[in-house]
Amino acid sequence: MLPRLIPRLEKRQTPSKAMIYLSPLLAIFLTLISSVVLFLIMNVSPLEALHAFFIKPISTIYGLTELAVKATPLVLIGVALSLGFRAGVWNIGAEGQLILGGIFGGATALFFYEKTGFYIIPLILIAGVVGGMLWAGIVAFLRTKFNANEILTSLMLSYVASLLLNLLIHGPLKDPDGFNFPESRLFSDSALLPILYDGTRLHIGAIIALLAVGLGWILLSRTLLGYQIKVTGDAPAAGEYAGFSHSKIIWITLLLSGGVAGLAGAIEVSGPIGQLLPTISPGYGFTAIIVAYVGRLHPVGVLFAGLLLALTYLGGETAQISLKLPIAVTGVFQGLLLFFLLASDVLIHYRIQFGKQGAIA
Amino acid sequence: MKLRNILAVLIASAALTACGGGEKAADKAKEAATETATKVTETVKEKVTEKVKEVVKGKSAADTKVGFVYVGPVGDHGWSYEHDQSRQALEKALGVKTTFVESVPEGADAERVITQLANDGNDVIFTTSFGYMNPTLKVAKKFPNVRFEHATGYKRADNVSTYSARFYEGRAILGTIAGKMTKSNIIGYIGSFPIPEVIRGIDAMTIAARKVNPNVKVKVVWVNSWFDPGKEGDAAKALIDQGADIITQHTDSPAPLQVAEKRGVYAFGQASDMKSFAPTKQLTSIIDNWSDYYIARTKAAIDGSWKSTDTWDGIKAGMVVMAPYGDAVPADVREMADKVKASIVDGSFHPFQGPIKNQKGELVVKEGETLGDGDLAKLNWYVEGVEGSIPK
Amino acid sequence: MDILIAAILTIITAATPLLFAALGELVTEKSGVLNLGIEGMMIMGAIIGFFTVHQTDSAFIAIIASMIAGALTATIFAILVLKFHASQVPTGLALTIFGIGLSALIGQSMIGVAYEGIPKIAIPGLSSIPVIGDIFFNQDGLVYFSIFMVVATMWFLNKTRAGLILRAVGDSHDAAHAMGYSVIKIRFLATLFGGAMAGVGGAYLSLAYSPLWVEGMTAGRGWIALALVVFASWRVGRVLLGAYLFGGITILQLHAQALGIAVPSQIMSMLPYLATILVLVIISRDKSKIKLNSPASLGKAFHPSR
Known part of the structure; x- marks a missing residue:
């Protein structure tokens, strides 16, 4: 017969506006507290560790530009995926679409090897979009024609994509002067994305990502298509009733997210990488799923989520260098941060109620 | 000196x-x-x-910082693990400060990590995977006072050296032992990716095995991964099922040795001594030993004698080390293997000395000739005795 | 013939970890919860199983420990998703990142440690039958257990009242709630079951399949397990089919390579993925049948409105 000390959750009448902005702060606060424990266990000073994770990576201009470079693919893909997720279309194969975009974009860059022209970079980016759309188009086709679940097809095609890249890198796309090592030539300067800030790697892809955030926002809130996407996701039956074709939504969201993922792939190879390698992405397509949700499937939220996640990756590297923390700690730390971020959102719809309702029966 | x-x-x-x-x-x-x-x-x-x-900004050994970039986790018990063992040996030997960053993807991230290490004041930076070649060169341009060492690549600069090990010398010893000890005359070879490094190993082993036993055939299975214990084990099983009674691998985990032990066939370890995983069946193992190189190069950086070089060392220099023979290797085979080893060390024998025939039986390297380092570096064809074709 | 039997034996070991994990995920999803953290739960099972066998020398205790480890990892997910209404997809992905990191921390002392693998159990009499004996009656205990779990899960979901309730919760949580069932509690238990199964699937990797510990040794099998549940269109029998099909093609392509077939190995490695897509396309054409088995509230949060 203990008095109820454990707080309970009570549903709010209306979502709390304040909590929309406060809950991420609360999450970060909780992460700070719990990571103190984690870092004490690991025998490092929590203050130094947190400094290494969150402050040191972005304490220089170079660091800030690197943050933008790392966040670019995450934000781009995150924005595009959130449109599909809103419509209830489960594209979890953005990784494969990114790789195809990389292959198409990279092949275009190699085709124009040692040639110059203002048109080369736009062509590379367009090729990337086409590659990603093609890969996502297979998923849409199998889904709409054969009812094959897109979770499976998009995931399986990701593995196929990475093997395809490997095959091409060992074959036709291999550097002819590269001693048979599996990588392509370095792209000519005309095929490299313009740098925004000299001496850094900040490239125009970052601006494209910002544009995607803006366009995604407009699409969702101002267009009929955005409305159709939202309705289809919330209530498919209502959508059908209103005359929205479900197949059409599947095709549009998949082509859109695939195309943007492909664009991200082309940006990676013609931006920070500058050539084709057997692996061009450390799992951006999968991480972007987390980014989309942590950003609450809203383009602006995705922008912040992408920056935050990118920061934890940079911070993980800094923590290894300055504190000798193994990368495994970064995984645990990222996990904790995400858990708190995801759980804190509960406060938007619920309030915490302390035991007024008396004792447990 | x-x-x-x-x-x-x-x-x-x-x-x-x-x-x-x-x-x-x-x-x-x-x-x-x-x-x-x-x-x-x-x-x-x-x-x-x-x-x-x-x-070196007036640094003594204790003030010198050395950075390492690994492609896998140090817990992979293979490639990155051995580099990390050598890093620890370096720290012990010279008392320098070392730092490493593990699981750095080959791609956009590598350049940032290498830059961070340079910014952090490291005097020498070892980048230990082929895919770091171009990022290393890019960063090296921005930090002319930092010395870079890239493993397994071929591009150098004034402050970028390259280094690699002649693992194929070890493979020739494995081949000699395998050729003598196989009963089925089929050797199973588990490959990771068809890069020249791996193909060199396959060819060196095949040539050596056929020298002592012309009936030997080598079957190759590619798992398209450096590191997937389950798949590597499955590949070993498939090879054993198809008659191989000796298994060798160019992938990182000890899983194939465990399979060999269980199935009662012989196997060779990779990267480190893997005897604990196949106590009765490991015949020997090729051990990567980067310690001496890391110590020598760091010393050179400290005393100012560091220069950009291309190092490709083998058994003689101690970069490739053979584990002690397993109990199953009979005395006469040991003697033969020791002889091959000694002749490699004294230079009287080269694993790729002619006559060497390709798969079609055409003479590619004539008697008295030896395949040069340039050809070896980009090797992409099988010698006679290897089954299948190289995936391209 | 011998080679065929040998290949089948290899296929069974390759399929078993997938089977365990997919079976667990199927039950979780049947209750309406989509847990994408299978990889994280598997790898926690793998390290805890290996760690325990190293400490206790008992395969049995190690397997139990791996199930507990998987279930505990799943508990984090369940609390976040069911108590704090966090969205399921990212929480599962975060669980994977967390599990891979934590397992690597725990496993630091286990690198390079060998274990001979859990013993095979020959069923007296039956195991001496030619051909069949070796395949069906001379396996390690976990293979028998995986088949037992297939049958048990099938029976539980289709023939028991508890199974009916679980499916009802997955199909319409509001209706189940109205009937007085505790949606949250049932989903919690189903999630724990999924975790325990993923844990034992991971333990199969580190105790039987390739008995050793290396970081990240699950190598993406959690994702394949997720795909297999979809492939099976939430039917238990088809999970078995899918796991053996996927394992089968993985092994056969290795055999084909050893035979010296001149197809690029990258294309050979694509085959299991392509074949899974192809078979899914063939069996997915009857929409109504798939709707019949797929849990309608899958992935949707339950907000009881009292």
Whole structure:
């Protein structure tokens, strides 16, 4: 017969506006507290560790530009995926679409090897979009024609994509002067994305990502298509009733997210990488799923989520260098941060109620 | 020692310019210079030390920082693990400070990590995977005072050296043992990716095995991964099922050895001594040993003798080490293997010396000739005795 | 013939970890919860199983420990998703990142440690039958257990009242709630079951399949397990089919390579993925049948409105 000390959750009448902005702060606060424990266990000073994770990576201009470079693919893909997720279309194969975009974009860059022209970079980016759309188009086709679940097809095609890249890198796309090592030539300067800030790697892809955030926002809130996407996701039956074709939504969201993922792939190879390698992405397509949700499937939220996640990756590297923390700690730390971020959102719809309702029966 | 060499070369080249060229003259000058160098070493030592101090910012060993970039986790018990073992040996031997970053993807991230290590004040940075080649060069341009060492690549710069190990020398010893010990005359080979490094190993082993047993055939299975214990084990099983009674691998985990132990066939370890995983069936193992190289290069950086070089060392230099023979290897086979090893060390034998035939049976390397380093570096064809074709 | 039997034996070991994990995920999803953290739960099972066998020398205790480890990892997910209404997709992905990191921390002392693998259990009499004996009656205990779990899960979901309730919760949580069932509690238990199964699937990797510990040794099998549940269109029998099909093609392509077939190995490695897509396309054409088995509230949060 203990008095109820454990707080309970009570549903709010209306979502709390304040909590929309406060809950991420609360999450970060909780992460700070719990990571103190984690870092004490690991025998490092929590203050130094947190400094290494969150402050040191972005304490220089170079660091800030690197943050933008790392966040670019995450934000781009995150924005595009959130449109599909809103419509209830489960594209979890953005990784494969990114790789195809990389292959198409990279092949275009190699085709124009040692040639110059203002048109080369736009062509590379367009090729990337086409590659990603093609890969996502297979998923849409199998889904709409054969009812094959897109979770499976998009995931399986990701593995196929990475093997395809490997095959091409060992074959036709291999550097002819590269001693048979599996990588392509370095792209000519005309095929490299313009740098925004000299001496850094900040490239125009970052601006494209910002544009995607803006366009995604407009699409969702101002267009009929955005409305159709939202309705289809919330209530498919209502959508059908209103005359929205479900197949059409599947095709549009998949082509859109695939195309943007492909664009991200082309940006990676013609931006920070500058050539084709057997692996061009450390799992951006999968991480972007987390980014989309942590950003609450809203383009602006995705922008912040992408920056935050990118920061934890940079911070993980800094923590290894300055504190000798193994990368495994970064995984645990990222996990904790995400858990708190995801759980804190509960406060938007619920309030915490302390035991007024008396004792447990 | 190294200091003297530099001086000698410097003076020699000065003499060369003075003499107006001519090889003989140069040689003479070199000789003379060496002598002079010995004499003047003492006197110029102070000056040179000052110069060195300027380059390494006046650092003693204890102040020197060395950074490492690994492609896998140090817990992979393979490639990255061995580099990390050698890093620890370096720290012990010289008392320098070392840092490493593990699981760095080959791609956009590598350049940032290498830059961070350079920014963090590391004097020497070892980047230990082929895919770091271009990022290493890019960063090296921005940090002319930092020395970079890239493993397994072929591009160098004034402050970028390359290094790699002649693992194929070890493979020739494995081949000799395998050729003598196989009953089915089928050797199973688990490959990771069809890059020249791996193909060199396959060919070296096949040539050596057929030298002692012309009936040997080598079956190759590619798992398209450096590291997936389950798949590597499955590949070993498939090879054993198809008649292989000796398994060797160019992937990182000990899983194939465990399978061999269970199935009662022989196997060779990879990267480290894997005897604990196949106590009765491991015949020997090729051990990567980077310690001596890391120590020598860091020393060179400290005393100022560091120069951009291309190192491709093998058994002789101790970069490739053979684990003790397993109990199953009979005395006569040990003797044979030891002989091959000794002849590689003294230079009387090269694993790729002719006659070598390709898969079609055409003579590619004639008797008395040897495949040069240039050809070996980009090797992409199988020798006679290997089954299947190289995936392209 | 011998080679065929040997290949089948290899296929069974390759399929078993997938089977365990997919079976667990199927039950979780049947209750309406989509847990994408299978990889994280598997790898926690793998390290805890290996660690325990190293400490206790008992395969049995190690397997139990791996199930507990998987279930505990799943508990984090369940609390976040069911108590704090966090969205399921990212929480599962975060669980994977967390599990891979934590397992690597725990496993630091286990690198390079060998274990001979859990013993095979020959069923007296039956195991001496030619051909069939070796395949069906001379396996390690976990293979028998995986088949037992297939049958048990099938029976539980289709023939028991508890199974009916679980499916009802997955199909319409509101209706189940109205009937007085505790949606949250049932989903919690189903999630724990999924975790325990993923844990034992991971333990199969580190105790039987390739008995050792290396970081990240699950190598993406959690994702394949997720795909297999979809492939099976939430039917238990088809999970078995899918796991053996996927394992089968993986092994056969290795055999094909050893035979010296001149197809690029990258294309051979693509085959299991392509074949899974192809078979899914063939069996997915009857929409109504798939709707019949797929849990309608899958992935949707339950907000009881009292």
